Amino acid sequence: MKKFIYLLLILVFSLLSCSKEAASESRKSVEKQPVPVKTDLKEAVKALEKKEENPAEPKKEKTEDEKLKEANESISDSFRQHGRGSVLKPSDKLNNNEMTHGRYKINEPDYDMPPRPIEFKSLKKVYTYFRLKEKLPQEVVEALNGSLVTMVGAVMPFEKIPEDGKFSTFWLSNPAIVMKGCVFCNPPTMGDIVYAYKDAGEIPFEFEREKLFKQVLLVSVTGRFFFGPDTINGQTFLNSILVKKIEILN
Incomplete structure (x- = not known):
């Protein structure tokens, strides 16, 4: 065991x-x-x-002709989709403080001096300041309000495009807005458009009507520039230009 x-x-x-x-x-x-x-x-x-x-090749930038071709196709599609009676309206609405923020001294234009060139990118900065402060930058207004200026932009309908192609008013628009797509589906801000008009009794603007439905019509205008805001025929705008001279560029 x-x-x-x-x-x-x-x-x-x-x-x-x-x-x-x-x-x-x-x-x-x-x-x-x-x-x-x-x-x-x-x-x-x-x-x-x-x-x-093998770094990727930089994206090739489009030429001005390519950009213009795309813009023409965009504006043509916009009218085809919404009809020839469509009117461009700004996307934003102003509050009471912005509508009544005050009036400013109007300069007398000096026709012996060349007009001041204004670009839409500058107007966009003024517009942004205005929406933030509910007033316009005083130094800009004092320099430009009523002064003689020159601008380049696209013709867009303020009212229904007339049968004879003769306008009393139109929107002088930032050409870049039509590159963003349909201008009626995605309307611009007041910083992208200027109310262009003539004095009563003057010869109206005249454009080739069919051109307006098929392409971006570029113009150079010279006239007196004014700050608003103002409302005409139910349309409110921040900037306007009393046109003295207009040249069709394309």
């Missing part, structure tokens, strides 16, 4: 010894095994290295 117990103890100790050795070998195996790197990280690094080796 004693001999049997002795043999049993030897067997138990042998099993425990083998178990410890196996555990030790397992730990060593784990320590030696490299930590796997995620495949997606490897691929990302490779893609980045490849991009640095």
